[in-house]
Amino acid sequence: MMKLPESVKRLIDVLTEFPSIGPRQARRLAFYLVGRGENALEELSQLIRELKHVKPCAACFLIHQNTAPFCDICADPKRNRAIFMIVEKETDLLSLEQTKHYQGRYCIIGPIPKTGILEEWQKLRLKHMQSLIQKECGGVADEIVLAFNPSSVGDFNASLLIPELRTYAKKITRLGRGLPTGGEIEFADEETLGSALEKRSSEGG
Amino acid sequence: MMKLPESVKRLIDVLTEFPSIGPRQARRLAFYLVGRGENALEELSQLIRELKHVKPCAACFLIHQNTAPFCDICADPKRNRAIFMIVEKETDLLSLEQTKHYQGRYCIIGPIPKTGILEEWQKLRLKHMQSLIQKECGGVADEIVLAFNPSSVGDFNASLLIPELRTYAKKITRLGRGLPTGGEIEFADEETLGSALEKRSSEGG
Numbered sequence: 001m002m003k004l005p006e007s008v009k010r011l012i013d014v015l016t017e018f019p020s021i022g023p024r025q026a027r028r029l030a031f032y033l034v035g036r037g038e039n040a041l042e043e044l045s046q047l048i049r050e051l052k053h054v055k056p057c058a059a060c061f062l063i064h065q066n067t068a069p070f071c072d073i074c075a076d077p078k079r080n081r082a083i084f085m086i087v088e089k090e091t092d093l094l095s096l097e098q099t100k101h102y103q104g105r106y107c108i109i110g111p112i113p114k115t116g117i118l119e120e121w122q123k124l125r126l127k128h129m130q131s132l133i134q135k136e137c138g139g140v141a142d143e144i145v146l147a148f149n150p151s152s153v154g155d156f157n158a159s160l161l162i163p164e165l166r167t168y169a170k171k172i173t174r175l176g177r178g179l180p181t182g183g184e185i186e187f188a189d190e191e192t193l194g195s196a197l198e199k200r201s202s203e204g205g
Numbered sequence: 206m207m208k209l210p211e212s213v214k215r216l217i218d219v220l221t222e223f224p225s226i227g228p229r230q231a232r233r234l235a236f237y238l239v240g241r242g243e244n245a246l247e248e249l250s251q252l253i254r255e256l257k258h259v260k261p262c263a264a265c266f267l268i269h270q271n272t273a274p275f276c277d278i279c280a281d282p283k284r285n286r287a288i289f290m291i292v293e294k295e296t297d298l299l300s301l302e303q304t305k306h307y308q309g310r311y312c313i314i315g316p317i318p319k320t321g322i323l324e325e326w327q328k329l330r331l332k333h334m335q336s337l338i339q340k341e342c343g344g345v346a347d348e349i350v351l352a353f354n355p356s357s358v359g360d361f362n363a364s365l366l367i368p369e370l371r372t373y374a375k376k377i378t379r380l381g382r383g384l385p386t387g388g389e390i391e392f393a394d395e396e397t398l399g400s401a402l403e404k405r406s407s408e409g410g
Contacts, residue, residue, distance in 0.1 A: 003277055003302055005270035007255040014249055019237050024296070025225065031295050032224050034268050038257050044219055045254040050212040052243050063239050065210035072208055090236045091229070097208055 008034065059132060060106040061125060062093060073097070073106065080104045082137050084129060084169075085145040086161065088112060092147060104143070112157045126164060133168045144169040150177050150195075213239065264337060265311040266330060267298060278302070278311065285309045287342050289334060289374075290350040291366065293317060297352060309348070317362045331369060338373045349374040355382050355400075 004012075008030050015026035033041065054063045057071035064071035073079060083104025087093045088111050096102055107129040110122050118126070133141045144165050148154035158174055165172055177195035179188055188196070209217075213235050220231035238246065259268045262276035269276035278284060288309025292298045293316050301307055312334040315327050323331070338346045349370050353359035363379055370377055382400035384393055393401070 003267070003299065005259055005268065007252055007270065008259060008268065011249075011252045011256070014252065018234055020230065020233075027296050027299070028225075029223055031268070033253065034256050034259050041253055041256050044216075045250045047212055047216045047219060048238065048246055048253065049250040051216070051239050051246050054210055054213060054239050062208070063210065063213065063236070065212065091232050094208065094232070 059128075060093075061108040062090060062106065078103070080142075082142040083145070084133070084141055084143070085147050086129070087147045088149075088157070096147060102145075104145070109161075112160065114153075116156065116160055118160075126161070130165075130168055139168070141169040142171075144172050146172065146174050148174065150175065264333075265298075266313040267295060267311065283308070285347075287347040288350070289338070289346055289348070290352050291334075292352045293354075293362070301352060307350075309350070314366075317365065319358075321361065321365055323365075331366070335370075335373055344373070346374040347376075349377050351377065351379050353379065355380065 011033070012023070012026045012030045015021055015029050016023050018026070021029070033044075036044075054065050055069075056062065057064055057074050058069035059074040060071060062071045062073065066072070066075070068075060080103045084107055085096070085102060085104055086107050086109050087096065088109060090108060093106050093108060107125060109125055110119070112122070113119065133139060146158045146161060148157045154174075162172055176199060177192070178199050179185065179192060179196045183192075185193065216238070217228070217231045217235045220226055220234050221228050223231070226234070238249075241249075259270055260274075261267065262269055262279050263274035264279040265276060267276045267278065271277070271280070273280060285308045289312055290301070290307060290309055291312045291314050292301065293314060295313060298311050298313060312330060314330055315324070317327070318324065338344060351363045351366060353362045359379075367377055381404060382397070383404050384390065384397060384401045388397075390398065
């Protein structure tokens with residue numbers, strides 16, 4: 001390492017702090033970047049600088065670059081303002097949005113600590129959703145969907161939030177469980193197959 | 206994706222082109238960066254811009270930022286100028302340098318294509334090393350080490366280069382094979398154990 005230029009060493013340090021990037025991959029990325037040429041470096045440098053102008057939505061906390069304080073989803077008058085979905089991550093929101101099967105709004109709560117104690121900023125986000133429900137839904141939303149992962153961690157997270165939310169919604173739901181489309185019964189794990197049996201739906205006539 | 210700011214989408218596209226980073230990790234990295242705050246973004250943006258001033262060494266092709274055309278290793282008068290080591294990657298060079306067991310010089314040849322046909326720039330690098338041997342070692346180096354991985358791919362790569370190098374060195378060597386330090390005989394694969402037997406060394410009196 002001592003043989004590398006200072007700027008490259010510093011970049012490797014910064015890249016190593018990135019989530020799920022170790023020191024080896026950080027080195028490889030730095031060498032890759034060096035090889036990309038001036039124009040590509042200038043573009044990337046600019047793109048990163050531009051991120052300064054990205055801000056969280058004042059309602060759901062999804063990042064956006066609008067001049068108004070709201071993201072495109074929260075600003076969309078066609079969205080159902082009486083349904084909220086709590087997700088842990090932006091990436092979960094994007095995956096759910098891509099289905100086009102949900103027309104309500106969101107609240108990005110952030111990754112819930114294993115201790116079960118929300119960070120202060122997470123408590124503020126929850127409070128903020130509650131105050132939106134107060135102001136815009138007369139205190140009771142039609143539904144709050146807890147879109148946590150279908151796992152014991154997700155179950156735990158849901159159990160943490162339900163007491164805080166019970167009075168704020170007519171119903172609190174979670175995403176449906178069962179066999180994933182394209183999956184095979186033979187290879188489904190016991191839990192999944194159990195859910196698929198419990199949640200079986202009637203067909204036809 | 207359509208819901209994200211243009212600059213973030215473009216950044217995700219660029220990050221997806223990075224080696225061993227898929228679209229999912231690219232998204233996560235972009236969100237991570239957004240969360241880092243202005244100062245961190247400015248620093249990273251600057252660091253990436255500075256990479257423009259990094260250039261490959263005129264002798265071994267390791268990147269450096271010296272005003273002279275040579276990297277610190279090639280500029281070091283204490284290095285043995287009659288021994289060359291060919292490595293595929295900068296990261297291999299750095300790992301070997303860290304051992305402090307090698308005092309010769311390097312040539313970074315780049316990843317050798319599976320076809321066995323060197324890229325034009327790789328042929329130039331090889332030619333450049335040969336011309337250094339002509340100029341500085343009277344046409345014959347004391348040794349050329351082929352520091353390729355101890356694998357069938359590495360064997361193949363070595364077999365490609367040996368004919369090109371035979372007249373340029375008194376001897377051509379590869380890195381020693383055997384049991385890795387800290388390894389256990391019981392768990393060593395057959396090839397490794399075979400090498401360890403073949404290359405066994407006498408101890409004591």
